Structures are given as C-alpha cells and as structure tokens.
Amino acid sequence: xxxxxxxxxxxxxxxxxxxxxxxxxxxxxxxxxxxxxxxxxxxxxxxxxxxxxxxxxxxxxxxxxxxxxxxxxxxxxxxxxxxxxxxxxxxxxxxxxxxxxxxxxxxxxxxxxxxxxxxxxxxxxxxxxxxxxxxxxxxxxx
Amino acid sequence: xxxxxxxxxxxxxxxxxxxxxxxxxxxxxxxxxxxxxxxxxxxxxxxxxxxxxxxxxxxxxxxxxxxxxxxxxxxxxxxxxxxxxxxxxxxxxxxxxxxxxxxxxxxxxxxxxxxxxxxxxxxxxxxxxxxxxxxxxxxxxxxxxxxxxxxxx
Numbered sequence: 001x002x003x004x005x006x007x008x009x010x011x012x013x014x015x016x017x018x019x020x021x022x023x024x025x026x027x028x029x030x031x032x033x034x035x036x037x038x039x040x041x042x043x044x045x046x047x048x049x050x051x052x053x054x055x056x057x058x059x060x061x062x063x064x065x066x067x068x069x070x071x072x073x074x075x076x077x078x079x080x081x082x083x084x085x086x087x088x089x090x091x092x093x094x095x096x097x098x099x100x101x102x103x104x105x106x107x108x109x110x111x112x113x114x115x116x117x118x119x120x121x122x123x124x125x126x127x128x129x130x131x132x133x134x135x136x137x138x139x140x141x142x
Numbered sequence: 143x144x145x146x147x148x149x150x151x152x153x154x155x156x157x158x159x160x161x162x163x164x165x166x167x168x169x170x171x172x173x174x175x176x177x178x179x180x181x182x183x184x185x186x187x188x189x190x191x192x193x194x195x196x197x198x199x200x201x202x203x204x205x206x207x208x209x210x211x212x213x214x215x216x217x218x219x220x221x222x223x224x225x226x227x228x229x230x231x232x233x234x235x236x237x238x239x240x241x242x243x244x245x246x247x248x249x250x251x252x253x254x255x256x257x258x259x260x261x262x263x264x265x266x267x268x269x270x271x272x273x274x275x276x277x278x279x280x281x282x283x284x285x286x287x288x289x290x291x292x293x294x295x
Contacts, residue, residue: 002173002182005164009184012163013191019155020192021199026148028209029216031156033246038270050149055249057153063253064154065161072254073167081261087241088248088262090233092269095245098230099220102244103156105231106189111196112204112217119223124235125175131239132175142169 020108023054032104033058034095076142083141094124145211157250163188166250168242168258175239237269 020031027050029036036051066072095101098120100109105124109117135141164170165188173182208214220227238244243251243262251259 002164002167002170002180002184004182005184006187009163009187010191012159012161012165013188014195015155015159015162016188017159017192017195017199019152019159020196021203022148022155023152024200024209024215025203025206026210026212027145027152028212028214030218031152033156033244033249034270037245037249037267038274041267041271041274049146053146053149054153054156057150057155058157058160058246058250059252060150061154061157061159062161062166062250063157065158066253073251073256074254075256075258076169079168079258084241084243084258084261085265087237087243088265089269089272090237090240091244091248091262092237092266092271093273094230094232094234094237094269096230096270096273097226098232098234099218099227100231101234101246102189102238103246107192107196108200109218110193111200113197114218116218116220116223116227120227120231123228123231124238127232127235128175128239129177131236132172133178135240136172136176137178 016103016107017111020103020111024108030104030108032100032108034091034101035099035104038092038096078142080141083135098124148211156246157253159188159192160247160250161253166247166254168247171244171247172239172242175242 023029023031031054036054040048040051091101100117100120102124105117105120110121160166164184170182171185173180174185204215241262243259245266248259248262248266
C-alpha cells in the first residue's frame with residue numbers, strides 16, 4: 001500500500017528538474033534516461049563514457065539517499081519475475097521505438113514545450129493506467 | 143574534466159530526486175497508476191515539480207548560443223507525431239503499468255538490495271536491442287533507420 005507524500009514528491013521532483021536543467025546548461029544534453037541508456041547499445045567510440053558517468057551518478061544519488069535515510073525499495077514479496085521480464089522487454093522496446101520515457105518525454109520534453117513529448121506522455125500515462133487496472137484488478141497481482 | 147564531473151553530478155541529483163520522491167518504489171508508482179484502487183497522486187507532484195523547474199530553466203538555458211562546457215546543444219530534432227512515437231509510447235506504458243518501473247528508477251534501484259531490477263534491466267536492454275536490430279536489418283528498405291539520428295529524447 002502506498003500513501004500520498006506531497007512534500008517528498010515535490011522536493012524530489014524539483015531535484016529531478018534541477019538535474020535536467022544542470023545537464024542541459026552545462027553539457028547541452030537532454031536528461032532522458034532511456035535515450036542515454038539505449039544509446040549504449042550502439043557502442044560507439046567517444047559516445048560511451050558520458051552515458052556511463054550520468055548513469056553512474058544516477059545509481060550513486062539513490063545510494064546516497066538510501067545510505068542516509070534508509071527506505072530502500074525491497075522486492076515485492078509476491079510479484080512474479082515473469083511479469084518483471086515482460087515489463088522490461090516492453091519498456092525497452094517501447095522507449096527505443098518511441099524515442100523516450102518518463103524523463104525524456106515527461107520531464108524534459110514537456111519542459112521544452114514539445115508537442116511530440118506531450119502526446120507521448122499522455123499516451124504512456126493512459127496505457128500505464130489501463131494496464132495497471134488489468135494486472136491489479138482483473139488478475140489480482142500486486 | 144569539468145564536463146565529466148557535471149555529468150556525474152547531474153546524474154547524482156537525478157538519482158537523489160528519484161529516491162527522495164519515492165519513485166524508485168515500484169509499488170508507489172503503481173499506486174499512482176492504479177486509479178481504481180487506493181490512489182496515490184504523488185507521481186503527479188513529482189512530474190509537476192520537475193516540469194515546473196525545466197519549463198522555466200530550459201527557457202533561459204536555450205537562449206544561450208551553447209552550453210557552458212560543450213560547443214553545442216544536442217537536442218531532439220523530430221517534430222512529427224508519427225506512428226513510432228504513438229506505438230512506442232503505448233508499448234512503453236504497458237510495460238510500465240505491468241512492472242511499475244520506467245528506466246530511471248530501474249537503474250537507480252541498482253543501489254538498493256532489490257533483485258527485481260536485476261530481472262527488469264536485462265529484459266529492458268534486450269527490448270531496446272530488439273528494436274534497434276529491427277531498424278537496422280539489411281535489405282529491409284521500408285524501415286531504413288530514419289528515426290535513428292537526433293530523435294532520441
């Protein structure tokens with residue numbers, strides 16, 4: 001069960017926005033995690049280190065928080081591994097095909113007032129909500 | 143050297159934000175997507191807070207001729223609302239709704255003692271690889287890798 005946490009949600013959101021602004025201001029890059037990650041698959045010389053540095057920072061930032069405050073996410077006791085694999089496959093395929101995810105289209109695309117990103121964000125929110133309904137309320141998987 | 147430090151620091155802030163907001167908890171993300179259950183609107187405030195910052199900051203940043211540490215901005219160039227965008231976003235949403243993970247939280251979760259991401263992440267990379275492979279297949283003239291360059295958000 002999860003509860004509404006408005007203050008930490010807003011503070012975390014502002015930090016995420018600040019991170020995206022910092023990356024654009026200093027490095028001129030869009031902080032889209034799927035784009036940065038999927039780009040590693042091309043394995044192009046000179047196009048790898050910057051991606052690994054950002055992603056390494058991503059892991060370190062979460063690690064710092066868990067180290068100080070605890071509350072690290074644990075595996076759900078009854079969630080099937082097969083659904084995690086299926087979800088991962090679809091997320092990887094979909095973000096590569098659709099050129100972005102919650103951070104690239106959501107945080108950054110909306111920040112650039114991109115119509116493409118607005119359309120993408122509305123679509124993945126709608127299919128996400130419908131899918132969660134099916135998984136939780138029809139199949140009773142939590 | 144500075145540009146490498148800033149990449150790491152930007153990632154660090156991003157990961158910190160994800161952890162602070164609770165978005166690395168898949169059950170909290172699903173608590174938002176589950177509008178028919180005990181709805182948790184937190185994700186809306188995370189996205190709202192982040193976009194509130196980027197909308198204002200990007201406006202000023204993109205007035206500059208170039209970023210501080212690089213010769214130019216690397217921005218997505220695609221403008222069309224096309225099939226790949228629509229289908230890709232729809233498929234991504236389905237995977238997100240099944241698992242509760244999108245790419246950022248899945249990677250940040252590597253810092254947590256949570257095996258879920260060790261199943262999710264390899265599958266995610268495989269999914270992205272399968273899409274790449276489908277756009278690069280030789281002899282398939284209908285699917286030349288047109289959205290390959292600069293469209294990645």
